[in-house]
Amino acid sequence: MAVSANRLELLQIADAVAREKSIPVRIVLDSMEDAIQKAARSRYGSETEVRAEINSRTGEIKLQRLLQVVDDLENPSVQIHVDDARLKNPAAQVGDMIAEPLPPMDFGRIAAQSAKQVIVQKVREAERDRQYDEFKDKIGEIINGAVKRIEYGNIIVDLGKGEAIVRRDELIPRESFRTGDRVRAYVYDVRREQRGPQVFLSRTHPQFMAKLFAQEVPEIYDNIIEVKSVARDPGSRAKIAVFSRDSSVDPVGACVGMRGSRVQAVVQELQGEKIDIIPWSNDAATFIVNALQPAEVSKVVLDEDAGRIDVVVPDDQLSLAIGRRGQNVRLASQLTGWDIDILTDAEESERRQKEFQERTQLFMGALDVDETVAQLLATEGFSTIEELAYVDPEEIAGIEGFDEETAAEIQNRAQSHLAAIEAQLDDERKSLGVEDALLEVDGVTMPMLVAFGKDGIKTLEDLAGCATDDLVGWTERKNGETIKHDGSLKGIELSRVEAEGIIMAARLKAGWIDALPEPTETDDAEQGE
DSSP: OBTTSOHHHHHHHHHHHHHHHTOOHHHHHHHHHHHHHHHHHHHHOTTSEEEEEEOTTTOOEEEEEEEEEESSOOOTTTEEEHHHHHHHOTTOOTTOEEEEEOOOOBOOHHHHHHHHHHHHHHHHHHHHHHHHHHHHTTTTSEEEEEEEEEETTEEEEEOSSSEEEEOGGGSOTTOOOOTTOEEEEEEEEEEOOTTSOEEEEESSSHHHHHHHHHHHOHHHHTTSEEEEEEEEETTTEEEEEEEESSTTSOHHHHHHOGGGHHHHHHHHHTTTOEEEEEEOOSSHHHHHHHHTTTSOOSEEEEETTTTEEEEEEOGGGHHHHHOGGGHHHHHHHHHHTSEEEEEEHHHHHHHHHHHHHHHHHHHHHHHOOOHHHHHHHHHTTOOSHHHHHHSOHHHHHTSTTOOHHHHHHHHHHHHHHHHHHHHHHHHHHHHTTOOGGGGGSTTOOHHHHHHHHHTTOOSHHHHHTOOHHHHHOEEEEETTEEEEEOOTTTTSOOOHHHHHHHHHHHHHHTTSOSSOOOOOOOOOOOBOO
16 A cells, blocks of 8 residues: 555545444544554654654645754754754754654555554454443343354354353253344443453343343333342242332232233243242341242241341241242342241240250359259340349349349359359460450450450451451352351351441551541441352
């Protein structure tokens, strides 16, 4: 190609390339300018600073050489003396750049090939940027395409302006596609990679089902009904929790549709996956009871600190509540975010009896009382020695058969027992090498100090450098299973807010911070999915 090539043809080529690659014409012209500059440098010397400009209206190409104005000329290829520069521009100063026109030139074969490579590379980069910018905004949406080819079970989908991949583990089990089939999937990730942007699709993602419902149910699209959470066992069964912002609209009925038309459309797309539509509730216990449908629930026992819930069902409902291979309770757990234990009435009664016996034995051993007194204390709801030691004496004296003198004696024995344990723990703390300064941190107890020592937290700086997860642990979800990681204070009841307060108090005492920030509620939700 020569610089003197037909100007109109040059613009037509740039316009055709821009249309084919769906990129701006200016980007193509810029790549041509870069190519011309590279070829010109091979002609005039690689150190020569050449600038090429293509007029986007006329197609005229202008070549210039940039020279730096200096008062001591050393290299005429890149410099010009200030006196010569002022002949061209009277206002030229040392350090300025002067543009000197270059004559038109013909490219040799090698230079033309090099220019072509530059143009191809620049256009390819622009096309990749365009594809990435287009698809990154579609993360979280459903996209349609045609199966282009199948590689090792993975499906390559033609999206028109690019390609996407549905990995075989993101396909619903037992479904198969052939080349040319239409496919709908959920865009869950778009990444920049060396070979171009990679668009990852899924048909097993929980949000794929949520988006399908949004397409079928106008009330969801209009934000009258909100999809709160989704749990799926792809190809088998799913649960979706919905909530209506309008009290006159039934969220479950709206999602089911007339004669089940709406839910059936989603079921057909998901290869017959059975879907339970659950009414969402702000009350955790009510929500969990709904999530375990169709099983009937007798009682719910909530443990918010442990993030755990015990659900008691009649004996004849146990298999229904658990589901085949634990599917029903597993999906309910994923839907609600709670660890759910299913018990029958008989098992729950047996466990309560066992806990009662354990508390009775605890009180008999710690307080040196007979079984009848210990049983009375356990029956009244006392579960720990600490409760007895620091509760209002009147609560103990109010137990039938007790008086103020008895209550005072029980409290004295409870406090003496705790003091003995405290002394024993203090000796263990010292033997583990935990420094005394940790005793002065607000919120830290002696059992915590022993736990710290066993986990290598022995100085104020050690504790100040901890994160909340280091103390109380954390949970994450992998492949639909909840994995719990223990912290240093395993077995000690402590909320995340309390753990954060202890760490901040340690940092204050260590001089890392000047003042404690206002306490904030941290979310104890599971991390990762």
